[in-house]
Amino acid sequence: MIPQSFEYLRPESVREAISLLQQHGDGAKILSGGQSLIPMMKMRLARPEYLIDINRIPELRYIKEEGGYLKIGGLTREADLEHSDLIRLRYPIILDTAAAIADPQVRNMATIGGNLAHGDPANDHPATMLALRAEIVASGPGGERLIPIKDFFVSLFATALQHDEILLEIRVPIPPARSGGAYFKLERKVGDFATVGVAAQVALEESRACKEAGIGLTNVGPTPLEAESAGDFLRGKSLDEATIKQAARMAAEHARPSSDLRGPASYKTSMVRELTIRALVHAHQRASQQAPR
Amino acid sequence: MAKKIRIRIKINGVDRDAEVEPRLLLVHFIRDILGLTGTHVGCDTTNCGACTVLLGGKPVKSCTVFAVQADEQEIRTIEVVADHGKLHPLQEGFKEEHGLQCGFCTPGMIMAAQALLERNPHPTEQEIRWGISGNLCRCTGYQNIVKAVQYAASKMA
Numbered sequence: 357m358i359p360q361s362f363e364y365l366r367p368e369s370v371r372e373a374i375s376l377l378q379q380h381g382d383g384a385k386i387l388s389g390g391q392s393l394i395p396m397m398k399m400r401l402a403r404p405e406y407l408i409d410i411n412r413i414p415e416l417r418y419i420k421e422e423g424g425y426l427k428i429g430g431l432t433r434e435a436d437l438e439h440s441d442l443i444r445l446r447y448p449i450i451l452d453t454a455a456a457i458a459d460p461q462v463r464n465m466a467t468i469g470g471n472l473a474h475g476d477p478a479n480d481h482p483a484t485m486l487a488l489r490a491e492i493v494a495s496g497p498g499g500e501r502l503i504p505i506k507d508f509f510v511s512l513f514a515t516a517l518q519h520d521e522i523l524l525e526i527r528v529p530i531p532p533a534r535s536g537g538a539y540f541k542l543e544r545k546v547g548d549f550a551t552v553g554v555a556a557q558v559a560l561e562e563s564r565a566c567k568e569a570g571i572g573l574t575n576v577g578p579t580p581l582e583a584e585s586a587g588d589f590l591r592g593k594s595l596d597e598a599t600i601k602q603a604a605r606m607a608a609e610h611a612r613p614s615s616d617l618r619g620p621a622s623y624k625t626s627m628v629r630e631l632t633i634r635a636l637v638h639a640h641q642r643a644s645q646q647a648p649r
Numbered sequence: 650m651a652k653k654i655r656i657r658i659k660i661n662g663v664d665r666d667a668e669v670e671p672r673l674l675l676v677h678f679i680r681d682i683l684g685l686t687g688t689h690v691g692c693d694t695t696n697c698g699a700c701t702v703l704l705g706g707k708p709v710k711s712c713t714v715f716a717v718q719a720d721e722q723e724i725r726t727i728e729v730v731a732d733h734g735k736l737h738p739l740q741e742g743f744k745e746e747h748g749l750q751c752g753f754c755t756p757g758m759i760m761a762a763q764a765l766l767e768r769n770p771h772p773t774e775q776e777i778r779w780g781i782s783g784n785l786c787r788c789t790g791y792q793n794i795v796k797a798v799q800y801a802a803s804k805m806a
Contacts (some may be wrong), residue, residue, distance in 0.1 A: 357693055361651045364671030364717050387718075394713045395695050397672075407671065409718060435707070459783025460761065461698060464707040465714065546782045547696065 359397035366409045377520040380406040388470035426528040430469025449537030453484040456541040473523045475513040478549040482580030483572030487555040490528045496521035509579040534560040536642025540631045550575045551618040552627040556635035566590045576611035583607035595640045604632035656720040661729035676700045678716035687727035698784035701757035708764040727756035738804035748797030750788035762798045
C-alpha cells in the first residue's frame, strides 16, 4: 500500500520544527517513530501534505530523574524504556507498559512521545501516565507549557496539543516512598492492541493504608480513561482483597468499550474489573517491597 | 509530484546514492531500487516481520519506514548475513534444525535473530521467543526456528 504523495521536511531543531508547523498548518504532521502514523498513511486514513521528520533533533531522547521528576524526552524509543536500568528498577510500571507495545522491531522505532501525542485510546502509555499523574511539556511558538495528563486526551485522535506544538517531554512526579505500580494488558496475541489494559499506581502510608491511587484504562472508550472514583475510593483504605475488588468494580463502571473483533462490550467491561484487581495487587506488592529512598 | 529527496544510505557496507519520492517505503527502496529481493513484503501492515532489516544495527520493519528516514544510516539485509558464501551460524542452524519450509519468513527471522544474538549471545528459550515475537511463520509452528537460533547461539559462543 502506498501513501498519498507528500513533501518531506527534516528540521534540525525544535524551533525549526515549530516554525514549519506554523507555516503549513493543518496540512502538516509530525513524523516521530511513525509506527502509528505510517500504517495510517499507507491505508490513506491519514493524508498529510507535509511530513515533518523530527528524528534528527538530538536533544529529545533521554530518560533521567531531575528536580523531583522522572523526565522522558518525547523521542525516547520504546526499546530505550524497555532496556533502561532506571526504568526497570524504579518505574517497573513503565517497563510493563513499554514491553507490552507491539514487538521488538516496532519498539526500536516507536516513541513514547508519539504514543501519547497520537491520541489513540488503544495506545498503552496514556493509561500509565494517567495513573502516574504525569505532565506533558509542549513547545510552541509562544514557548513551553505544561499540560496535566488528565487534560491531555480530548477526543479520538485529538489531544490538547495545538497544531503548532510539539510534545517535548513527559514529566512524572517522582512517587513517594512505598509506591508501586503495574500495567496489565489483555491481548489476543503478542503485538496486538489491548482488548483491555489497566494501569494502577499506589502510594502507601507507613501504616500500609493507601495514601494515593491512580488507575488508567486502555482501549475502553474514545479516549484513554482514568477511573477517578476508584482511585478516590482507595484513599485511606487498607488494600485488602475486598477493597481491591470494590475498586475494580468501580473502575469497570468508568469503562465505555465498543463491541468489536476483540470482544463484546460486556466482556471488555468484565476484563477491566479483572485486570484492575491484578494491577492493584501487583502495584501493592511492589509498593510494599520498595526500599526507602 | 512531491519534490524528490536525495539520500545516501550505506547498504550492506556499500554507500548508495539515490533520489526518491518521500513516500517510497524502505522495503521498496531495498527491493525495487537496490534489487535486493531477499527482504520480503508479507503483510504490509507492520505485523508479519518478513520485511525486517537492520537499521543502524537495530531490527525494524522496513514496510513501516520511509526510505528518506534512512538517509545517512546503515542498513544490513539478509544478503550480507553469509560471509562471502560461507553460511552464518544462523543460516546453518535453519538448515540443520529444519527452521524453514516455504522460507518466506526466513530472511526476516534471521535478521531479527541476528539482532537478538548480537545483544544477548546466550538467550534462554523465552528470550528467543520474545526476540522473534515480531515475526510470524505460517509453516513451522516456530519450534524449529527456536532450535535454529539455539544452534546458532551455541556455535557462536
